[in-house]
Amino acid sequence: MKKLCLFDGGDLVVRTHADGSTELPTADELQGIPTAEKVFAAADAEAAAVVRSEVEPLLAPDLQFQPLRPLFLTMSAEQFAVACKARQMVQWETHSHFCPACGVPTEPLAFNARKCPKCGFEIYPTIAPAIIVRIHRGRELLMVRALNFRGNHYGLVAGFVETGETLEECVAREVMEETGLKIKNIRYYGSQSWPFPSSLMIGFDADYESGEIHLQKEELADGRFFTPEDMPEPPAPMSIARRMIDEWRGTV
Ligand SMILES: [Zn+2]
Numbered sequence: 001m002k003k004l005c006l007f008d009g010g011d012l013v014v015r016t017h018a019d020g021s022t023e024l025p026t027a028d029e030l031q032g033i034p035t036a037e038k039v040f041a042a043a044d045a046e047a048a049a050v051v052r053s054e055v056e057p058l059l060a061p062d063l064q065f066q067p068l069r070p071l072f073l074t075m076s077a078e079q080f081a082v083a084c085k086a087r088q089m090v091q092w093e094t095h096s097h098f099c100p101a102c103g104v105p106t107e108p109l110a111f112n113a114r115k116c117p118k119c120g121f122e123i124y125p126t127i128a129p130a131i132i133v134r135i136h137r138g139r140e141l142l143m144v145r146a147l148n149f150r151g152n153h154y155g156l157v158a159g160f161v162e163t164g165e166t167l168e169e170c171v172a173r174e175v176m177e178e179t180g181l182k183i184k185n186i187r188y189y190g191s192q193s194w195p196f197p198s199s200l201m202i203g204f205d206a207d208y209e210s211g212e213i214h215l216q217k218e219e220l221a222d223g224r225f226f227t228p229e230d231m232p233e234p235p236a237p238m239s240i241a242r243r244m245i246d247e248w249r250g251t252v
Helices: 052-058 069-073 077-094 167-179 240-251
Strands: 003-008 011-016 039-042 045-049 063-067 128-137 140-146 157-160 182-194 199-210 220-226
Touching: 003 039, 003 052, 003 077, 011 077, 039 077, 045 077, 063 069, 069 077, 077 182, 128 167, 128 182, 128 240, 140 167, 140 240, 157 167, 167 182, 167 199, 167 220, 182 240, 199 240
Parallel strands: 003 045, 128 199
Antiparallel strands: 003 011, 011 063, 039 045, 128 140, 128 157, 140 220, 182 199
């Protein structure tokens, strides 16, 4: 049965079961709910923006709005991935109603795109690539605490790719800017879609080459090399940073 992801901002309508697990409702259950134009989220799921105050009184008692990110802990991995894509598609749809060049209303194309009927400009869902890097020095790993982190955890050096830059150039630049360190042997690790709001996190490994740590004070509160034995609190379980840190701990 087709699922439907209804979002008001970052909050999603989900069903909560007695055991605390959550799932997406079906389109059939949500018939008659006033929504914006529906967009594709998966082969068996659509998504749409709604106005919470209009929708809440119409929902069954076991359906509620919940913030998307914590649903990672209660929803199946498959449904959470659909919900994350749905969130990005809804956000894109909401921001692509008018041509950025002409200002006239755009029209949906047959696939995930919209087109300006006047100048022909096509608008596709935006993805912002960002790198994240594990920097090794012997048995040690560089971990940093950003000023904007909530809580006390440490993560890895990360940053958005700039126009005209390769991923490897971005890794070297971010590490130099944030820590003052020179690195070498930059190699691909893996990636993760990160819908907060619409990033693709691209993970790398690199080795320390030279330099003393000089933190970028506007972004980082702390940054040091740690051994597995004296590690600080790691990031949230759903992040690629956590996966990279956990794997490193298991292998050194
Ligand atoms: Zn136009």
